[in-house]
Amino acid sequence: MKTDLLLSDVDLGQSSAATDDGGPMLDAYSQAVVSAVERVGPSVVSLGMARPAPTRWQRRGVPEVRGAGSGVIITPDGYILTNSHVVHSAQRIEARLQDGRTLPAQLVGDDPYTDLAVIRIPDGGMPVAALGDSANLRVGQLVVAVGNPLGFQATVTAGVISALGRSLRAETGRLIENVIQTDAALNPGNSGGPLADSRGAVIGINTAVIAGSQGICFAIPVNTARWVAAQLIREGRVRRAYLGIAAQVIPLDRRVAVAHRITTATVVRISEVHPDTAAARAGLRPGDVMLRIGDSPVATLDDLTRILGQQAIGESVVVEILRGADHLRIEARPTELPEDE
16 A cells, blocks of 8 residues: 655645845845845755554554654755654654655654754755854844744744743653743744754754743754764764753852852852762762863853763763862762663
């Protein structure tokens, strides 16, 4: 029996209205949005996937459930970045390119911890999105989202960065740290698509919308996505060192910075130490302010994630902290992040 294409119901319609070169010039805002879309748009793909239906549905004659999402091509040989919740457990995945081609895709790896995944299509010479730098984002900055909400291919919305450093609980129950909040309109199907700046560089991967709200949408920072994608392409999964703490970013008092020769404007303060973990065994405490791990400064939660991701599991590392007025160096031995964290 012939199987229907996963993307057969996705709208392929594009505007047929031609622009008039003799028309009025676009305002600066419109020019920025149009320019960004022209740069990032060709690398955005529509995703369709099928996964096994729950047992109770299969008993009623429904063998599989289908879903849709978006993705962005990050390498010329067909690696695509998207959300973990879009492709997790999928038996079949299809990607529709902006030129109209529909290609089968394979899951390379997914990371529910950050709600990111990498898939690959069997083709080369793909248009690639430029990846920006999410470390220098500003609240109020113009952003553009491109995706396939509700099945409408290549839909563009624009807005601003509403807040930075948010925490978001993934569908798995895991807490995703340092998330970008935006008011660029997102709907089901936008998940996995790019959030771009005014230059068309990807600065986040759209991941969630708060149900029942208006203008509260979230994206995973591209610096996190870049690191996770590299791990998934190389290893098929992400192995992380684990200290066993919960933490938050706080601004650093200038007098403290001068007294301890700290060059970063922010630091990471430990809010909780989980029992029977590397942090607990090392003697770290809630309220300790982390300055460095090894030779690397810890100014943000992204820094903490990145450093632990690069840290060899089981090997000793020095954690430099402030505890009250004391400047301490504590030796810790991170373990591997457990699956249920």
